[in-house]
Amino acid sequence: MIKELLKRPIGVTMSVIAIVVLSIVAMGYLPVSLMPDIDIPQITIQVSAPGLSVREVDNTLLKPLKNQLSQVAGLKNITAEARADAGAIYMDFEPNGNIDLIFIEVNEKLDRAVTALPKDVERPKVIKASVTDIPAFYLNLSLKSGAPREPGKPREAGIDFSELGQFARDVIAKRIEQLPQTAMVDISGVVTPELLCIPDYTKLTSMGVGIGLLENAIADNNVSLGALSIKDGQYRYSIHFDSRIISKEDIENIYINHDGRIYRFKELCEIVERPAKRNGLVRSGADPAVTLAIIKQSDARMADLQESIAALITDLEKEHPDIRFELTRDQTQLLSYSIHNLNSNLLVGAVLAALIIFLFMKDLRSPVLIVITIPLSLVITLLVFHVLGMSLNIISLSGLILGTGMIVDNSIIVIDNIFQKWRTGLTLEDSIARAVGEVFTPMLSSVLTTCSVFLPLIFLSGTAGALFYDQAMAVTVALFASLLAAVLVLPVYFYLMYRKLSPDTENRFMSKLFTFNYYRPYELGLKWVLRHGRLMMICFILLVPLTYFVYRMVEKSRLPEISHDDTILTIDWNSGISLEENDLRVYRLLAQVDSLILQSTSMVGVQQFLMSHTREITPSESVIYMKAKDAGKLVQVERIISDYLASNYPKARASFQVSGNIFNMIFAEKGSTLVAQLHSKEGQAPTVEQVTRVVDKIKKALPGVGIPPAVMEQNIRYIADVEAMAIHEVTFNDVYGKMKNIISQNTLFRINQGGYSVPVTTGDTQAETSDILSGKVRNRHGIEIPLSMIIRETKGEDFKKLYSGNGGDYYPVVFDVDDREVGQVMKTVEEVVREDQNFFVTFTGEYFSSRETIRELIVILLVAISLLYFILAAQFESVIQPLIILSEIVVDIFFVLFGLWLFGESLNIMSMIGLVVMSGIIINDSILKVDTINRLRKSGMSLLRAVFIAGHSRLKPIIMTSLTTILAIAPFLNRVDMGSDLQYPLSLSIIIGMSFGTVVSLFFIPLLYYVIYRKR
Structure with a gap:
């Protein structure tokens, strides 16, 4: 078959061009996203x-x-x-x-x-x-010239700002929603108006009536009557009654007939239009703002949405120069930056691989041939992506980069073997046919072993297993594409380029520049290893317990640390403060780090968002987004804020979280390291006194561990004297209505204004807690009864939140401690709870989930090694030779774990996947070497000579394939974006494993083969 292809270069070329054209067209239809589209359970x-x-x-x-x-x-x-x-x-x-x-x-x-x-x-x-829950952008709108600011206080929202909110909702949001890439716009920070009816109590008292007269008048005049139909000759008409109240003037002009005298409503009650009472607000920096969360269509491309939004904002800034438009939390920047860096890493890796080939081959034609296979394999892979419905994201691109180094391996092996056959005196045509046929089986086995290590990853629990499907498919498709390119395409062009040259053709300049003879030190090293075989075997045996010791030393986590320059601070002040006090505290807090941050958006109190992309908070809580100048400055920001809160508001509970993006939504560690769940033995929710007592004991037992204070809230309870109410003939509805009037929360009805409604309420303009008991309620006889005579006030404290789970009600005690301290903390907590006798305790947290993931990956590694053994046993028809090859993995795992510990990297999902992948890659060199030794022995060569000749003939391809794989993923070691941060531990594991694995393959595998077969 190969010889037939050599005679048809035009046919092969046309087939390649057709595939490339199809792949380029398919690339235009590939969706581009930050992460794969997977369901979040x-x-x-x-x-x-x-x-x-x-x-x-x-x-x-x-x-x-x-x-x-x-x-x-x-x-x-x-x-x-x-x-x-x-x-x-x-x-x-x-x-x-x-x-x-x-x-x-x-x-x-x-x-x-x-x-x-x-x-x-x-x-x-x-x-x-859903991944679409996360907005692509947040757009903050604020006025460039707002109300004057008092020193030390944030700027207040004036009348103009109320109009800005209506403008943002009715105009800006609608303009954005008209973009085809936008699904919806969610909005918060809008100030809506309300109509407050302030009764003239002096006049009402002189008339001998209460506020009920006003309420009834409004109700009687705000009616919606059905339409009537009347016939007039041959025509029929509909009669409508227009009696709805739709404005302030309509209320003022209501007529009231009392004791035969007509009053206008405004004579008995002042109607005031004012901003409605707010439970929350938004600030951009220190200025009042309206924030719009822009959510993209699920099938829209991020780049298209970014271009449309940028163009729209440019137009809006020209049309409305008095409004400041600020785009924050831009997901498209994260995507484009990560994709750009991954593309750069892909290019750098390919160039470095080509440079290695050029140095070793000392010939310009061989690197050209090998470099051709890289884009060809990649475009074929992208075509398969389109067929499988996959997207371009940081996971699939990382898989392509991982595969780049392995793509050239097959081409290197084919070219090197062709040269070896050609130098034996065969014709070029026969050399190509025989060389390709000779290495096809071991290359296929190498590809299968590499791909097989990804198969067990589907058993990884959680969304991680589904996520890394993209990476596994990228590597698998790229490797099979490279195998086909190396076997079917490369031989044709090799024949075209070398048919008029000799097998010893080398570049004169490179021959003089690169004169290092690496065969000599290899032979000396192999001889030394064979002479000291017993020492080498002892060292190999000692590595098994040492591997377990290093495993215990390495820090373990679920995911690698992802660097970022922005954060979301959530604060619960743990006290019943007003919205205004909450706002002032946040303003003073941000003033501490103003010089270190570029942007900040404060969401103080209850927000108006309809969707669940932002955490729901109470008026005494705040969510603050901060973007620092760089990752280093962000560390300073977090430290300064933590110290400020600890010294000024010790009861407050604060937590920093990574700014919301799709990756963090899927993988972020949502809990603390360790959480002790205190369950009452009575089966009920624990009381405040019980929890306070046992938490204080835990704090005393663990003085060095920071335990957040319990989140409480102060409650005011009014207890009615039923007997006094009966004596004075006052009902509960009378008392409740009066209290609502006092605090201006007695909403009579709402006037619909299209996108919002204006509440009409009755009451006073200002009211404090003390005003409630000083108020008076009118009984059925018109007599005013002081509220203090029929109700009394009590104050109490209760949990702000109550929790329950699979095991019933519990109170969570959070510990953010180092992994090494978890065991002692758990033991101490169990002892304290056992002594208290009111609770039993269970533990949860990321400590357990990370260890569960590591255990799963260890099982996956064992399954992958077992699959490798089965494949190798089938290839070599031997049960011993696969063990020789797989022994290399034991050595490599030790050095990888030691390297992770040395470089301060944790053992996590990515580094464990790197271990699994490395196990499949590194044995490829040993497979070729053992296969070559077997062929030489079958030809009649002695064992020792076969070991040396096989090592000599496979030395250059082993070094080249190892270096190209290492250099292709080396750019990941530069941690500049999320993609690189995510792949760093995986790349580090593979680079360490490949580096030491190459040495093991060159020296230890021949030794083990020789020791086993020397007496056979």
Whole structure:
């Protein structure tokens, strides 16, 4: 077959061109994204219950829902979190399930459970986690000239800012949503108006009436009557009554008839239009802002959305010069920067590989031939990507870069073997045919062994297994493409380039420049190893316990550390402060790091977003996004803020998290290192006193461990004197209505203004807690009764949040400690809890999940080695020779673990995958060497001579293939973006393994072969 191809170079060329053209066309249709499109097996149920306390939400709503939802198939973990006015249930499922069908089942279970809930509770929202939940951008709008700022205080939102919010919602958001790449725009920070009716109590009292007169007048005049139909001759008309209140003037002009006298509403009540009371706000830097979360269409390309948004913002800035437009948390920058760096690494790796080939071959034609196979293999791989429906992302591109070094291996082996056959005196045509046929079987075996190590990765639990499917497919397809290119395409062009040359043709300049004879030191080293075989075997045996010792020393984590220059700070001030005080504290906090950050967006209090991309917080909490000047400055920012909070607000709980992106959504460690869950032995939610007592004991037992304070909230409870109410003939509705009037929360109705509604409320302009008991309520006889005579005030403290999980109610105690301290901390906590006798404790946290992942990967490594053994046993028809080859992995694993410890890198998913991949790559050299020794022995050569001749003939291809693989992934060692950070431990593992594995393949494998077969 090879000889037939040599005679048809034009046919081969046309076939290659056709494949390249198809691949280039397919590349235009490949979606480009940060991460592969995979299902996230998480569902969240959000419950809204205004007016309910934290314990009422937990007992009345969450517990019935959780009991019903616990029956959903495939459920892995369920956690309920209750707080005042709202609650949430978080459900994690097994990764292999169909999340769409699970979503339907969850809704069915929820519909059954809703019947047991109070009737006035809205149906809970069911939210399926998706990669499209994360906005592509956040666009902050603020006024360039706002209200004047007082020293030491943030700028207040003036009247103009209220108009900015309406403009952002009605104009800017609509303009953005018109872009074809935009799915929706979510908005927060808008200030809406409200109409406040302030009664003239003096005049009402003189009339002998209460505020009910005003409320009834509004209700009587704000009616919607149905249409009537009337016939007039041969025509029929519809008659409509227009009696809706739609403006401030309509309310002022309501007429009230009291005791025969007509009053206009504005004579008895002042109507004030003002900004509605806010539970939250947004600031861009120190200025009031409106923030828009821009969510892209699932099938849209990020680059297209970025171009459209940039053009639109340019136009908006020209049209509205008084508005500042600031784009933050730009996901497209992360994507384009990571993709650009990965493309650069791919190019640098290919150039370095070509340079190595040029130095060793001392010929310009051979590198050209080999370099041709790289783009050819890559474009074929991209064509297969299109067929399989895969995308270009940092995982699949990393797989391509990993495969680049291995792509050239097959070409190097083919070219080197052709030269060896050609130098024996055969014709060029016969040399090519025989050389290709001779190495095809071991090359196919090498490709299969390399690909087989990826197969067990599908058993990796969680989304990690699904994610690295892209990397496995990229390497697998690239290797098979390179094998076909090396066997079918390369021989044709080799024949065309060398048919008029001799086999000893070398570049004169390179022959003079690169004169190092690496055969001589190799022969000396091999002789020394064979003479000291017993010492080498003892060292090999000692590596087994040393490997376990180093494994215990290496730090373990789930994922490698990803460098970043932005962060999200979440603060719970752990006190019942007002929104204004919360805002002031955040302003003073950011002033501490103003010189170190480029951007900041503060979301203070409750936000108005409709979707769940931003964490739900209360008026006493804040979420702050900060972008530092670089990663080093971010470390300073986090340290300064932590010290500031510890010294000024010791009760506050703060946590730093990586700014939301798709990678962190899928893989981020969402919990702390260790969490002790305190369960009451009585089976109920633990009380504040019980938790406080046992947590104080834990703090005393662990003085060096920082334990966050319990998050509490102060509650004011009003207890009615039922007997006094009966005596004075006052009902609960009378008391409740009066209290709502005092605090201006008695909403009568809402005026619909299109995209928003204006509430109409009654009450006073300002009210404090003390004003409630000083108020008076009118009974059925018109007598005003002081509220202090029928209700009394008490204050108490309770948990701000209540938690429950698979094991029932619990209180979480969080420990952020080093992995090495976890065992002692757990032992101490168990002793304290055992002495207290009110609780039993269970432990969760990232410490356990990271170790579970490492254990899974160790099993995967053993499975991969077993697969390698089966493949090698089938190839060599021997049960001993595969063991000779696989013994190399034992040595390589020791040096990889030692290297990770030496360079301060943890043992994580990526470094373990590097170990697995390295195991499949490194034995390729040994496979070729053992195969060559076997062929030489079959030809009648002695064992010792076969070992030396095989080592001599395979020395150059082994060194070249190792160097090209190492240099192709070496650019990953420059950690400048997420892609490089993610692949750094994988690359480091492979480079260390390949470096030491090449030495083992050159010296130890021949020794082991010789020791086993010298007496046979």
